[in-house]
Amino acid sequence: MSVSVRIPTILRTYTGGESEVTAAGGTLAEVLDDLDASYAGIKGRILDEAGQLRRFVNVYVGNEDVRFLDNLATATPDGTQISVIPAVAGG
Amino acid sequence: MSTVVAETTTPSEPTLREGAFGHAKGLSCRECGHAVELGPHYACPECFGPLEIAYDFPQVTREEIEAGPANIWRYKALLPVPSDIEQSPNMEPGFTRLLRANNLGRELGIDNLWVKDDSTNPTNSFKDRVVACALSAATEFHAKVFACPSTGNLANAVAAAGARAGIKTVVFIPSNLEKPKQVNSAVYTDSLIAVNGNYDDVNKLASEIAGEEDGWAFVNVNVRPYYAEGSKTLGYEIAEQLGWRLPDQIVIPVASGSQLTKVDKAFQELIKLGLVEDKPYKVYGAQAEGCSPVSVAYKAGVDAIRPVKPDTIAKSLAIGNPADGIYVLDICRRTGGAVEDITDDQVREAIVLLARTEGIFTETAGGTTVGVLKKLVETGQLDTSLETVVINTGHGLKTLDAVADSVGPAATIDPSYAAFAATGLA
Ligand SMILES: Cc1ncc(COP(=O)(O)O)c(C=O)c1O
Ligand SMILES: [Zn+2]
Numbered sequence: 001m002s003v004s005v006r007i008p009t010i011l012r013t014y015t016g017g018e019s020e021v022t023a024a025g026g027t028l029a030e031v032l033d034d035l036d037a038s039y040a041g042i043k044g045r046i047l048d049e050a051g052q053l054r055r056f057v058n059v060y061v062g063n064e065d066v067r068f069l070d071n072l073a074t075a076t077p078d079g080t081q082i083s084v085i086p087a088v089a090g091g
Numbered sequence: 092m093s094t095v096v097a098e099t100t101t102p103s104e105p106t107l108r109e110g111a112f113g114h115a116k117g118l119s120c121r122e123c124g125h126a127v128e129l130g131p132h133y134a135c136p137e138c139f140g141p142l143e144i145a146y147d148f149p150q151v152t153r154e155e156i157e158a159g160p161a162n163i164w165r166y167k168a169l170l171p172v173p174s175d176i177e178q179s180p181n182m183e184p185g186f187t188r189l190l191r192a193n194n195l196g197r198e199l200g201i202d203n204l205w206v207k208d209d210s211t212n213p214t215n216s217f218k219d220r221v222v223a224c225a226l227s228a229a230t231e232f233h234a235k236v237f238a239c240p241s242t243g244n245l246a247n248a249v250a251a252a253g254a255r256a257g258i259k260t261v262v263f264i265p266s267n268l269e270k271p272k273q274v275n276s277a278v279y280t281d282s283l284i285a286v287n288g289n290y291d292d293v294n295k296l297a298s299e300i301a302g303e304e305d306g307w308a309f310v311n312v313n314v315r316p317y318y319a320e321g322s323k324t325l326g327y328e329i330a331e332q333l334g335w336r337l338p339d340q341i342v343i344p345v346a347s348g349s350q351l352t353k354v355d356k357a358f359q360e361l362i363k364l365g366l367v368e369d370k371p372y373k374v375y376g377a378q379a380e381g382c383s384p385v386s387v388a389y390k391a392g393v394d395a396i397r398p399v400k401p402d403t404i405a406k407s408l409a410i411g412n413p414a415d416g417i418y419v420l421d422i423c424r425r426t427g428g429a430v431e432d433i434t435d436d437q438v439r440e441a442i443v444l445l446a447r448t449e450g451i452f453t454e455t456a457g458g459t460t461v462g463v464l465k466k467l468v469e470t471g472q473l474d475t476s477l478e479t480v481v482i483n484t485g486h487g488l489k490t491l492d493a494v495a496d497s498v499g500p501a502a503t504i505d506p507s508y509a510a511f512a513a514t515g516l517a
Contacts, residue, residue: 006299006302008134008298008302009302010134010135010136010139019302019303045137045139054138054139055122055139055140055395055417056122056134056135056138056139056140056141056414057139058295058412060295063288063292063295065291065398065412067397067398067412068398068400083295083299085295085298085299086133086134086139086298087139087141087412087414088133088134088141088294088298088311088312088315088347088414089141089311089315089319089347089348089349089413089414089415090221090245090310090311090315090318090319090347090349090415091240091241091242091245091290091294091311091346091347091410
């Protein structure tokens with residue numbers, strides 16, 4: 001299953017400057033593993049030592065924050081758009 | 092002459108003017124302390140934590156501050172702005188009135204109560220403070236576009252400040268926003284974008300655009316560290332207006348939680364700089380029940396904030412995923428305060444209460460704050476013998492509909508004395 005992942009500026013050093021990359025996996029966890037296979041180290045930036053999403057990163061599957069879905073177990077059907085975005089405060 | 096060079100993401104990034112950010116010496120991650128050079132950066136490259144301004148403060152005296160202009164630039168030595176900031180066109184917000192609220196205090200049973208009324212800023216909310224600092228940063232970074240995602244007030248402030256500074260603005264709001272807030276942006280800019288979704292959706296979109304477009308300064312995204320410092324001036328002013336001392340208790344509305352954390356930062360800086368005496372103070376956060384992720388976490392005694400889908404009339408506070416929420420929890424717990432929430436009906440009642448006791452017409456955010464103050468008293472969470480400040484962050488004319496059905500003529504009569512006498516008001 002091929003998905004598209006939007007990469008935030010601070011992680012583009014891992015993707016050679018690419019802002020959008022493709023990855024494979026049926027769940028968000030699998031997608032992150034696959035991403036890490038292509039861009040070594042990137043998963044450790046998104047997840048903390050306990051393997052959970054870092055506090056200040058928001059991950060969206062489609063337009064939904066995965067914390068409203070099944071977190072890392074969220075399904076990522078073929079063609080899904082995933083976005084990794086730093087949390088920002090002030091509105 | 093030495094020049095400060097921004098951390099280069101693109102080789103073409105222009106050199107920064109010396110002293111462009113005053114006494115700011117760099118950016119520092121609030122979570123892990125990682126240092127980043129001054130630039131339009133906002134997320135820690137190590138842990139995604141928020142980057143904050145780190146300073147090398149000079150010795151500032153009360154007299155120097157008091158000799159400054161009657162706006163936020165009197166505190167320019169403590170902000171990331173150049174010493175010639177008054178030379179650039181800006182809205183000159185701040186130094187709003189601190190009103191003694193004896194009538195409201197009597198009503199609530201609080202001996203010594205003040206309202207810091209920020210509804211009198213140029214675009215009628217506290218957001219003019221943060222935008223003024225963001226505009227300075229955007230200018231120094233040679234930004235082409237001044238932008239923001241907003242719950243309404245920020246859009247008003249960005250659109251107006253951008254117009255005055257002659258920089259193109261693009262502001263993004265949820266499409267279901269109160270009509271007056273839409274008009275108050277659209278009048279200043281032809282680029283108001285209404286997004287089908289809530290603030291959190293708008294925020295996501297803005298973050299994605301910020302990652303793609305060069306030369307765009309999103310005030311609360313890529314120039315957020317500079318922007319957020321503007322809220323410190325609320326804390327400085329309250330202390331100065333009280334005669335250079337801190338209040339015992341302060342009640343502050345919480346959306347993203349940025350303002351509350353910066354008022355606390357301001358109090359801490361004033362203590363450190365010796366401008367006020369060190370003393371304990373309690374910070375209380377106010378939310379509306381329909382969007383109360385921080386209050387819920389506070390009451391549950393947990394450190395993690397579970398995001399929510401907002402549903403409240405307090406749209407300016409309707410951020411379901413508050414990035415600074417965990418810091419609000421830290422501060423309210425550390426100082427012995429609390430975070431509380433109230434219903435939409437209580438928000439409406441509090442708007443009318445403040446208007447009828449103090450002659451101040453607040454928007455739903457202020458209704459939330461005053462209503463939470465009332466609830467804190469009723470539930471025994473607030474010591475009514477201590478000096479208390481409540482912040483009114485926005486003007487009621489922007490959310491007229493919230494109370495339009497609850498207030499109106501006491502009677503509709505024919506123009507005759509008899510008809511008037513019949514009302515019983517004679
Ligand atoms: C009137 C008003 N008060 C308070 C807030 C909350 O500010 P913060 O996001 O810094 O918590 C906002 C906007 O977000 C606002 O518009
Ligand atoms: Zn960090």
